[in-house]
Amino acid sequence: MSADTTIFGCRGIGISFGSRAILQDVTLSVAAGEVLGLVGPNGAGKTSLFEILCGRYTADSGEVFLGTRDITRMAVHDRARLGLARTYQSPVVPGSLTIAETFRAARYAYKPYRTRMDAERACHLANFRQPWDRVAGSLDTFDRRKLLLACLLMRHPTVLLLDEPASGLINSEIDELDLIIRRLVDEYNIGALLIEHRLELLSAIADRAVVLDMGLVIASGTPREVFRDPRVLAAYFEEPAHG
Secondary structure (H helix, E strand, O other): OOOOOEEEEEEEEEEEEOOEEEEEEEEEEEEOOOEEEEEOOOOOOHHHHHHHHHOOOOOOEEEEEEOOEEOOOOOHHHHHHOOEEEEOOOOOOOOOOEHHHHHHHHHOOOOOOOOHHHHHHHHHHOOOOOOOOOEHHHOOHHHHHHHHHHHHHHHOOOEEEEEOOOOOOOHHHHHHHHHHHHHHHHHHOOEEEEEOOOHHHHHHHOOEEEEEEOOEEEEEEOHHHHOOOHHHHHHHHOOOOOO
16 A cells, blocks of 8 residues: 555554553554455454554554544544544444434534535435434444444544444345445545454455454455465464363
8 A cells, every 4th residue: 555545554553461462563554445454363452453543542652643644642532533433343322312313413523514414315325224213222233333334424534443343243234234334435435444353254345454463463465365374374263282
């Protein structure tokens, strides 16, 4: 990825908890219109990296950038105002607000304020088709994810950080979600960084993939290249030695 097309990423990220190194010299970048998959076995450091990228953790070393701006020491809410948007594994929505009220809060969270027409367009792109007088807390998992994605578009995002968005979904819903994410990225010309531990899912949506194992980047490239890499196959499928 050339420097001219990169809109978000990090260089040389390292962090330790106590004496344990969680991430070591991690570098990645995302371009406008690109879906980058971040994969790795449990304990690889994926969520810790997301926490650093969104500003909840402070790295011991390295830098995070958005466009040409160094945001390494910037607070979470300031990063959000600059266009960094994140979802979590659990799709938490306002339990007592209607969908209309939820969108109103999202529309007026950041200037310039979005209109109801903007929210309706976001609903269309996210394939969210629930009545606006319905209470958000009554939605099922998939519709909660759709609502949150549509609300994030009210923030004028440059980059979406999606933490296992397929968690809790059935296969048909996952297929639909892949199409939605691709549509949002293409329509708004934004970048998406997607955590997913299931390789087959990322193969269907990601333009590139970065693989972490024990805090280190062990492979980077197209999903086809990466998922055939012997180091990746060993990280996922090699049984530990006994004795």
